[in-house]
Amino acid sequence: MESYKAEYIWIDGTTPTQKLRSKTKIVPLGENPPIWGFDGSSTNQAPGENSDCVLKPVFTCPDPIRLGNDILVMTEVMNTDMTPHVSNTRYACSETEKKYSDFDIWFGIEQEYTLFDGIQPLGWPSNGFPAPQGGYYCGVGADEVFGRPLVEEHLDACLLAGLNISGINAEVMPAQWEFQVGPIGPTAVGDQLWIARWLLYRIGEDHNISATLDPKPVKGDWNGAGCHTNFSTKQMRTSYQPCIDAAEALSKKHELHIKNYGFAIEERLTGLHETASVDKFSYGVSDRGASVRIPWQVNVDGKGYIEDRRPNANMDPYVVANLITDTVCSSAKK
Numbered sequence: 001m002e003s004y005k006a007e008y009i010w011i012d013g014t015t016p017t018q019k020l021r022s023k024t025k026i027v028p029l030g031e032n033p034p035i036w037g038f039d040g041s042s043t044n045q046a047p048g049e050n051s052d053c054v055l056k057p058v059f060t061c062p063d064p065i066r067l068g069n070d071i072l073v074m075t076e077v078m079n080t081d082m083t084p085h086v087s088n089t090r091y092a093c094s095e096t097e098k099k100y101s102d103f104d105i106w107f108g109i110e111q112e113y114t115l116f117d118g119i120q121p122l123g124w125p126s127n128g129f130p131a132p133q134g135g136y137y138c139g140v141g142a143d144e145v146f147g148r149p150l151v152e153e154h155l156d157a158c159l160l161a162g163l164n165i166s167g168i169n170a171e172v173m174p175a176q177w178e179f180q181v182g183p184i185g186p187t188a189v190g191d192q193l194w195i196a197r198w199l200l201y202r203i204g205e206d207h208n209i210s211a212t213l214d215p216k217p218v219k220g221d222w223n224g225a226g227c228h229t230n231f232s233t234k235q236m237r238t239s240y241q242p243c244i245d246a247a248e249a250l251s252k253k254h255e256l257h258i259k260n261y262g263f264a265i266e267e268r269l270t271g272l273h274e275t276a277s278v279d280k281f282s283y284g285v286s287d288r289g290a291s292v293r294i295p296w297q298v299n300v301d302g303k304g305y306i307e308d309r310r311p312n313a314n315m316d317p318y319v320v321a322n323l324i325t326d327t328v329c330s331s332a333k334k
Contacts, residue, residue, distance in 0.1 A: 002029040004069035008036055008055050009198050010077050013044035013087040016263040017213075017314045020198050033057045033073045045077060045087055053085060054078040059191040064160035065202060072161065072198070074191045090190060093322040097186045100329040106237075106305070107189040107321055108166065108182030108230035112313045113200065114175055114217045115147040116210045121175035121218060122146045130174050133223065137172045146175045150207045155179065157199050163192045172223040172274070182230070186321035193317045213314040216267040224268035224275070225313035231324050232305035235332065240302040242332065247283040247292045247306055249331035250324070254281040254291070257327070260319050262312025269310060276309070 009022045021043055027033055040046025040053035055075040063070040077085040084091040097105065115122040123146025124130055139145050151168060158165040158179070166180035181193050200211050216224040235242040250257065258265060258278060269278035276282055276291040283292035283306070285299045291310050298304030311320050 003027060004029055004071065005063070005066055006033040006060075006071050006073050007063060007066075008033070008057075008073045008075055009195065010038070010055055010075045011087065011089075011194065011316075013040075013085075015044070018087065018316065020194065020201065022198065029069060033060065033071070036075075040077075040085075045085060052080055054080060054082065056082075058090065059188075059195070061161040061163065061195065064157040064199070067160075072195055074195055089316050089318040089322070090187065093190060093318040093325075094187045096322045096325050100325055103325075103329050103332070104234040105186055105325055105329070106183040106232050107186055107317075107324075108180060108305075109189055109193055109317055110178055110180050110226075110228040110230070111193060111196070111213075112171055112176060112178045112225040112227065113211045113213055114173070114225055115150065115177065115204075116175070116212055116217075117208075121173075122209060123175055132221070133172050133174075136170060136174045136176075138169050144174070145170050147177065147209065150203060150209055151177050153207075154196075154200050154203050157203060158196050161195065161199065163196055164188075165196065171225075173218065176217075176223065176225060183232070186325050187318070190317035190321055213312075215262060215264055215312040215314055221273075223273045226268065226275075226309065227262070227311040227313050227315050227317070227320070229308045229311050229320055229324065230305050231308065231328065233329065233332070236303065236305060238303055240298070243294060243298060243304065243306050245332060246328045247294065249328050250292055250308065251281045251283070252331075253323075253327050257308075257310065257323055260315075260323055261310050262315035264314075265310070265312050268312060274309075 003026050006025045006027050011018045012021050036055040041048040041051035057073045059074040060071050077088045168179045266278045269275045271277040274288045282290045284290045285294045286296040293307040
């Protein structure tokens with residue numbers, strides 16, 4: 001009987017930052033990937049005496065590594081009674097998206113990450129530090145950019161998988177990079193970002209390079225790593241005032257968002273290195289030192305989107321999309 005490989009991917013129960021897990025199932029050709037299970041006691045999701053957890057397929061795409069008929073399967077973790085597991089943040093995001101479906105919500109997420117060779121950033125000298133920041137952002141040349149072969153391979157893999165990847169660029173700190181996902185809906189952007197993260201880690205195995213989403217991978221005068229989140233509704237895409245209203249709505253729930261925007265966020269949001277202070281909310285046109293930036297083109301066009309610059313690189317996109325959608329859309333409905 002002909003068959004294909006389905007790589008089931010899920011988010012575990014590790015705290016304070018969840019990790020990705022995956023395993024392979026052989027599925028008869030022509031059949032959809034079925035519900036499956038795993039040992040939750042090994043992933044911080046169940047006790048040993050009642051260890052079974054359920055994997056419910058929610059999104060599939062071609063597997064760009066194995067190729068052929070093989071696929072990647074993003075799953076939700078469920079309890080054995082098919083209720084959402086406490087670690088399942090996707091379910092709440094999808095319910096919020098349905099609640100505000102008339103807003104036609106779009107998200108575009110900019111995932112920053114840092115490449116490491118062992119215990120130090122890729123390409124950094126074994127003793128001391130590289131030259132100060134300045135020439136690395138969107139740089140070119142072996143003395144400015146480290147890890148491009150892996151980054152290009154990751155981009156190609158994301159495209160082969162059919163993900164909505166918008167682009168890549170080298171970031172401000174050497175060995176730091178970014179890829180962008182979107183614009184797509186709140187739940188879909190989470191599905192695709194998690195798959196893109198999985199591909200980044202998996203391809204890193206072949207290069208013996210690890211990628212970290214640590215928000216401050218190197219202490220001192222170096223940029224941290226964020227996950228800037230661009231957001232719009234159909235109202236924002238046709239008029240300027242809803243963009244201002246969205247920023248104002250976010251200002252009223254700053255503390256709630258900060259608590260859910262990634263572990264150790266205070267290490268990154270210091271008011272330096274293109275960030276706002278963690279305990280203050282601000283927004284402004286073209287201001288990368290603000291909590292929320294209104295792009296200059298949006299100001300010129302009188303419509304568009306806003307960029308929430310607060311989320312950490314290690315944030316859960318389902319949680320962030322859920323929060324932003326609910327905060328902005330509930331305020332707009334009042």
